[in-house]
Amino acid sequence: SPLRGGNFSLKDFEIGRPLGKGKFGSVYLARTRKGESHFFVAIKVLFKSQLISGGVEHQLEREIEIQSHLQHPNILRLFTYFWDEKKIYLVLEYAPGGEMYKQLTTMKRFPEAMTAKYMYEISDALTHCHMRNVIHRDIKPENLLIGVNGELKIGDFGWSVHAPSNKRQTMCGTMDYLPPEMVCGDSHTASVDLWAIGVLCYEMLVGKPPFEHDKQSETYAAIKEAKYRFPDYVSKGARDLISKLLVVDPSKRLTLTGVMRHPWVESMLEVNRRAKKEESERRAE
Numbered sequence: 522s523p524l525r526g527g528n529f530s531l532k533d534f535e536i537g538r539p540l541g542k543g544k545f546g547s548v549y550l551a552r553t554r555k556g557e558s559h560f561f562v563a564i565k566v567l568f569k570s571q572l573i574s575g576g577v578e579h580q581l582e583r584e585i586e587i588q589s590h591l592q593h594p595n596i597l598r599l600f601t602y603f604w605d606e607k608k609i610y611l612v613l614e615y616a617p618g619g620e621m622y623k624q625l626t627t628m629k630r631f632p633e634a635m636t637a638k639y640m641y642e643i644s645d646a647l648t649h650c651h652m653r654n655v656i657h658r659d660i661k662p663e664n665l666l667i668g669v670n671g672e673l674k675i676g677d678f679g680w681s682v683h684a685p686s687n688k689r690q691t692m693c694g695t696m697d698y699l700p701p702e703m704v705c706g707d708s709h710t711a712s713v714d715l716w717a718i719g720v721l722c723y724e725m726l727v728g729k730p731p732f733e734h735d736k737q738s739e740t741y742a743a744i745k746e747a748k749y750r751f752p753d754y755v756s757k758g759a760r761d762l763i764s765k766l767l768v769v770d771p772s773k774r775l776t777l778t779g780v781m782r783h784p785w786v787e788s789m790l791e792v793n794r795r796a797k798k799e800e801s802e803r804r805a806e
């Protein structure tokens with residue numbers, strides 16, 4: 522990629538439209554100036570002042586350290602970063618499909634085959650992270666993006682840490698994805714990500730997270746007991762997978778390999794493969 526080497530600065534890019542607004546800054550579509558082939562990137566612009574007042578500068582350092590070293594088709598690349606007097610710029614891979622959050626809001630809920638494909642892809646990405654002793658800790662639709670071929674991309678490592686960790690972090694996002702051990706403040710291991718993909722799987726199939734309640738105290742109580750219900754339309758296979766991830770005892774949760782080899786996931790991936798084959802045969806006619 523034309524982003525080899527270091528010391529880039531804003532002048533190396535043409536800044537395009539804003540893609541979205543975050544807590545600490547915004548994300549812009551951009552493209553490299555050099556060379557004839559315009560290479561699209563997403564540039565996340567963070568204000569130093571806001572990072573300092575938010576007390577998250579160390580978190581950003583960790584995010585940069587971790588995400589710049591992870592290279593996987595389902596993890597958004599962090600190519601490089603640079604700063605000027607007031608801002609820090611992260612040059613990230615552009616995800617043309619946008620946020621999974623928007624896709625889920627638009628579609629209300631995902632078909633089972635689409636959900637299973639995303640579950641396979643996120644488990645593959647987390648296997649890559651856990652092998653490098655990185656826990657993500659903040660898996661939720663808002664942090665997941667969609668690539669050019671509809672593939673899932675983990676897009677934000679702002680909350681990731683090197684395992685094991687008992688770092689108490691002030692939660693400023695939703696707590697729907699918190700596992701019991703984090704709700705109780707106990708130290709936590711990589712299995713927090715397994716709980717989170719259980720919550721994600723439920724939310725993709727149902728359109729809302731399993732422990733959502735009006736009162737935060739009710740959400741806490743439901744999480745601690747892993748108390749949730751399925752709407753009738755959720756298949757037996759999907760219920761089996763989710764019930765093996767939303768387990769209070771972290772050591773008893775299904776492993777990432779177990780998710781990727783789960784009968785429901787495998788059968789749904791077969792459905793995807795057959796649909797793709799039929800589609801390409803139709804195109805070939």
Ligand SMILES: CS(=O)(=O)NCc1cccc(-c2cn3c(Cl)cnc3c(Nc3ccc(N4CCOCC4)cc3)n2)c1
Binds near residue numbers: 543617
């Ligand atoms: C905390 S934050 O600032 O990081 N999150 C706020 C936010 C909010 C919304 C989006 C995006 C976003 C980030 N992206 C990154 Cl990083 C790479 N590609 C995209 C990326 N790509 C993208 C691609 C296409 C679209 N379109 C497609 C056509 O319909 C309108 C939306 C939007 C975003 N979007 C980010």
